[in-house]
Amino acid sequence: MKKSVFALVSSVLVLGTALAGCGGGDQSASQGNNSGGDTTQQEQPAAGESDKPQVLRANLHSEPPTADPGLAEDSTSGAIVRATFDGLTRLDENGVPQPSVAEKIEKSEDLKTYTFTIRDGATWSNGDPVTAHDFEYAWKRALDPATASNYAYQLYYIKNGEKFNKGEEGVTADQVGVKALDDKTLQVELENPTPYFLELTAFYTYYPVNKKVVEANPKWAAEAATHVGNGPFKLETWEHKSKLVLVKNDSYWDKENVKLDRIEFAMIEDLSTELSMYENGELDWAGEPTGDLPLDAIPALRDEGRLTTQPIAGTYWYKFNTEKEPFNNVKVRKAFAYAINRQMIVDNVTQAGEIPAMGAVPPSMNLNTEPFFKDNDVETAKKLLEEGMQELGISELPPITLSYNTHDGHKKIAEAIQDQWKKALGVDVTLKNTEWKVYIEDLHEGNYQIGRMGWLGDFNDPINFLELFKDKYGGNNDTRWEHPKFKELLNKSAVETDPEARKKLLAEAEQIFMEEMPVAPIYFYTMSWVKDEDVKGVLVGGLGNVDYKWAYIE
Amino acid sequence: MIRYIGKRIVYMIVALFLIVTATFWLMQAVPGGPFTAERQVPPEIEAALNKYYGLDKPLYEQYVEYLGRVVTWDLGPSFKEKSSTVNQIIERGFPVSLHLGLQSLAIAIFGGITLGVIAALRHNKWQDYSAMVIAVLGLSVPNFILASFYQYIFSIKLGWFPIAQWEGFEYTVLPSFALAALPLAFIARLTRSNMIEVMSQDYIKTAKAKGLSTFTTTVKHAIRNALLPVITYLGPLSANILTGSFVVERIFGVPGLGREFVISISNRDYTVIMGTTVFYAIILVVLVLLVDLAYTLVDPRIKLAGGGKE
Numbered sequence: 001m002k003k004s005v006f007a008l009v010s011s012v013l014v015l016g017t018a019l020a021g022c023g024g025g026d027q028s029a030s031q032g033n034n035s036g037g038d039t040t041q042q043e044q045p046a047a048g049e050s051d052k053p054q055v056l057r058a059n060l061h062s063e064p065p066t067a068d069p070g071l072a073e074d075s076t077s078g079a080i081v082r083a084t085f086d087g088l089t090r091l092d093e094n095g096v097p098q099p100s101v102a103e104k105i106e107k108s109e110d111l112k113t114y115t116f117t118i119r120d121g122a123t124w125s126n127g128d129p130v131t132a133h134d135f136e137y138a139w140k141r142a143l144d145p146a147t148a149s150n151y152a153y154q155l156y157y158i159k160n161g162e163k164f165n166k167g168e169e170g171v172t173a174d175q176v177g178v179k180a181l182d183d184k185t186l187q188v189e190l191e192n193p194t195p196y197f198l199e200l201t202a203f204y205t206y207y208p209v210n211k212k213v214v215e216a217n218p219k220w221a222a223e224a225a226t227h228v229g230n231g232p233f234k235l236e237t238w239e240h241k242s243k244l245v246l247v248k249n250d251s252y253w254d255k256e257n258v259k260l261d262r263i264e265f266a267m268i269e270d271l272s273t274e275l276s277m278y279e280n281g282e283l284d285w286a287g288e289p290t291g292d293l294p295l296d297a298i299p300a301l302r303d304e305g306r307l308t309t310q311p312i313a314g315t316y317w318y319k320f321n322t323e324k325e326p327f328n329n330v331k332v333r334k335a336f337a338y339a340i341n342r343q344m345i346v347d348n349v350t351q352a353g354e355i356p357a358m359g360a361v362p363p364s365m366n367l368n369t370e371p372f373f374k375d376n377d378v379e380t381a382k383k384l385l386e387e388g389m390q391e392l393g394i395s396e397l398p399p400i401t402l403s404y405n406t407h408d409g410h411k412k413i414a415e416a417i418q419d420q421w422k423k424a425l426g427v428d429v430t431l432k433n434t435e436w437k438v439y440i441e442d443l444h445e446g447n448y449q450i451g452r453m454g455w456l457g458d459f460n461d462p463i464n465f466l467e468l469f470k471d472k473y474g475g476n477n478d479t480r481w482e483h484p485k486f487k488e489l490l491n492k493s494a495v496e497t498d499p500e501a502r503k504k505l506l507a508e509a510e511q512i513f514m515e516e517m518p519v520a521p522i523y524f525y526t527m528s529w530v531k532d533e534d535v536k537g538v539l540v541g542g543l544g545n546v547d548y549k550w551a552y553i554e
Numbered sequence: 555m556i557r558y559i560g561k562r563i564v565y566m567i568v569a570l571f572l573i574v575t576a577t578f579w580l581m582q583a584v585p586g587g588p589f590t591a592e593r594q595v596p597p598e599i600e601a602a603l604n605k606y607y608g609l610d611k612p613l614y615e616q617y618v619e620y621l622g623r624v625v626t627w628d629l630g631p632s633f634k635e636k637s638s639t640v641n642q643i644i645e646r647g648f649p650v651s652l653h654l655g656l657q658s659l660a661i662a663i664f665g666g667i668t669l670g671v672i673a674a675l676r677h678n679k680w681q682d683y684s685a686m687v688i689a690v691l692g693l694s695v696p697n698f699i700l701a702s703f704y705q706y707i708f709s710i711k712l713g714w715f716p717i718a719q720w721e722g723f724e725y726t727v728l729p730s731f732a733l734a735a736l737p738l739a740f741i742a743r744l745t746r747s748n749m750i751e752v753m754s755q756d757y758i759k760t761a762k763a764k765g766l767s768t769f770t771t772t773v774k775h776a777i778r779n780a781l782l783p784v785i786t787y788l789g790p791l792s793a794n795i796l797t798g799s800f801v802v803e804r805i806f807g808v809p810g811l812g813r814e815f816v817i818s819i820s821n822r823d824y825t826v827i828m829g830t831t832v833f834y835a836i837i838l839v840v841l842v843l844l845v846d847l848a849y850t851l852v853d854p855r856i857k858l859a860g861g862g863k864e
Contacts, residue, residue, distance in 0.1 A: 063635065065634055065635045065636050065637070066635070066636040066637045067637065068636070068637070071636050145598070145599070145602040146602070146606070148599075148602050148603045148605075148606035148607075150589075150595060150599065150603070152599065153596065153599070165598070165599065166596065166598035166599070167598060167602070219637070221637055222637035222638065239809070240638070240642075240646050240809065241646065241647070241809030242719065242720050242721075242807070242809040243719065243720075243721070266718070266719055266807060267807060267809070268718050268719070268807040269804050269807070269813070270718075270804050270805045270807070272702065272805075273705070273717060273718045273805055273806070273807060276705055276706075276709070276710060276717050276718075277717045277718060279710070280709060280710055280717055282716065282717060282718075435820065436586075436820065437584075437585065437586025437587075437590045437820070437822055438584075438585045438586055440586065440590050440591065440592060441585050441586045441590055442585075444590075444594055453592065475593065475594030475595070475596060476592065476593060476594055
């Protein structure tokens with residue numbers, strides 16, 4: 001009995017293999033037909049002026065951790081939230097905030113009270129009207145410590161926002177400076193005059209959420225079926241980790257200006273696969289801001305003239321631990337910073353059109369446009385190093401370690417700079433490479449000498465870069481550097497209502513920062529991508545944020 | 555038999571307990587936590603986050619709580635993917651990995667045994683050499699290179715299959731073959747060497763002398779004995795393949811469970827690390843048990859302790 005069963009199984013095994021071999025061709029042939037069929041199905045009658053289907057296919061790189069504007073804190077979630085929601089304001093192609101859900105915005109004289117009037121016809125994707133109460137609810141929800149929103153600090157400009165979020169005693173949600181006077185009117189009180197406040201209202205933490213929907217279902221943002229937004233697109237399909245499809249939202253107030261019918265996002269983590277899919281016509285857009293291109297492919301794509309590169313407000317820099325010898329000496333810090341050949345690094349190592357940085361604040365913020373020092377100034381660097389060592393009373397530098405987190409790009413940059421320092425200053429630098437979370441912890445704990453880091457602006461204002469270094473133990477400082485004058489200038493700028501005077505204060509602060517050199521700037525970031533020629537109107541902002549509202553296929 | 559299985563199940567529970575415990579404490583020992591980020595979270599917010607996820611409790615309490623969660627199979631929320639729980643992540647990822655895994659296993663087992671048998675029957679002939687060249691390639695070429703190679707040939711050049719994503723049967727073919735390559739090669743070599751050994755034994759010679767055809771001799775008498783070591787290998791292999799492969803899933807954009815293992819560790823997504831590890835451990839111990847049971851089917855000489863089988 002058993003024997004025959006076994007014989008049967010073995011025969012099936014062998015037969016199955018043979019059939020599998022034969023079947024391969026047939027299956028693939030029919031698949032060819034199937035996929036052909038799919039393509040023709042997609043070629044629906046065109047909408048708008050163009051006769052091409054208004055479908056954009058891009059890559060999201062990875063699953064967006066959330067589609068809830070109150071919890072979003074990364075660029076992938078940001079891209080989805082920006083497409084499916086609309087704020088009081090929305091940034092136009094020049095990065096200037098334009099009224100969006102708010103049709104009228106009034107500012108008080110001291111710039112501390114804003115009154116927004118909600119536009120008639122602003123509607124949620126489920127048909128509910130968008131009211132001022134939705135905004136009030138959304139902001140207070142994000143600030144509520146129980147929500148555990150990591151980005152709640154974006155709302156700290158609102159009066160009592162920080163106190164409420166940090167759970168200070170006696171501060172309740174009612175004391176937070178945002179109030180819906182009626183369905184149409186939202187009144188906001190700020191802590192300080194904040195010249196960039198209308199830019200902030202275009203940021204996703206300031207987006208409204210539908211109070212009814214959120215209260216009824218805490219998991220509302222986890223699935224396409226229950227997700228409700230008020231933006232130009234709505235979620236149609238969200239196959240987790242695999243695919244996300246947005247379709248035009250017919251209840252959007254400005255739907256006339258939305259041309260795309262569908263945006264289909266793949267979630268491909270592998271950079272080479274993403275590029276192959278683009279080359280094979282399976283994607284219309286590959287690379288940043290939502291995807292990424294393999295570093296090795298960038299020079300070739302650029303040489304073929306297919307690569308688009310755009311500077312964004314971000315700086316790649318090396319932080320010095322200013323509490324540890326020898327970088328507790330400003331001259332030594334400067335010597336190391338001046339000796340770097342940035343041009344060579346952007347030309348030969350990073351190769352994506354980055355701009356050498358001789359200042360901390362990105363040029364797009366128009367603070368100090370002149371470089372603070374000369375790139376690759378070896379002579380001055382040598383002199384400074386000598387003087388610095390004299391001041392420290394040492395004749396020989398202690399062993400220097402340059403730390404970076406595991407990443408091919410950081411490694412190549414570190415190796416190039418190690419070599420430059422050896423040649424220019426004759427110092428031996430050891431490289432230390434650690435995994436990201438371990439690395440970050442080391443930096444936060446001051447357990448390093450020189451460490452790489454970068455900063456991408458959250459909003460387009462120099463304060464976003466300078467305030468990182470305001471407090472010695474401030475969350476992102478890591479350099480342990482603090483300067484009373486610098487601090488004072490920043491504090492003054494916070495209450496200054498005249499934009500020109502404020503800019504002056506900040507420019508002076510950057511001056512001090514660069515004279516003290518707690519960080520050595522390397523380059524300003526760029527984003528690069530390839531796209532089909534007929535894809536137009538995708539807006540990549542100066543902060544690297546992407547907006548598909550005005551995109552179309554020509 | 556039942557006593558034997560009962561005893562095995564007790565061992566399995568002990569093993570799982572040890573795995574959960576070791577993972578929990580090792581994970582805590584790794585520097586950095588789920589909220590460690592460049593943009594350092596203000597202490598008050600970190601406290602709120604810790605409270606929200608229950609990380610503010612003493613470790614032993616978290617540990618006991620976690621054991622409770624494993625027993626009730628409620629693995630908690632993911633730190634990184636705010637919209638998902640660990641159960642959802644496993645429920646979504648595992649069917650995909652299972653589908654891919656079963657296909658790969660089928661390819662590896664059928665393909666490997668066939669190649670191995672052919673190589674053994676045509677020992678030192680061209681069929682043997684070609685089968686072994688395939689096997690050596692499968693063993694030595696890493697699957698990410700193989701995967702890119704498949705994409706280049708079958709998607710870009712020939713256009714037969716899509717490059718990546720996971721939407722229908724045609725999307726499963728390339729990743730299945732990429733995942734199957736290594737076990738296929740291994741099984742082929744294992745089968746071949748065992749077959750060669752078995753074929754030279756007296757009972758096979760006797761069978762041949764009795765005038766049985768080569769096919770009958772091979773299928774009825776030889777393969778069965780040659781397959782024992784292969785079956786041993788199948789337990790861990792199945793567990794390995796069924797829970798997915800990070801590299802292959804990444805390259806083909808397959809939304810399986812394999813990448814969760816790796817990604818959750820670099821995110822310090824504690825609950826996902828624990829959840830996927832426990833899940834993998836369960837599959838592994840169950841499959842090892844099944845393999846032991848399978849021995850008795852293949853080789854009647856092997857009797858499980860406790861005797862008596864049907």
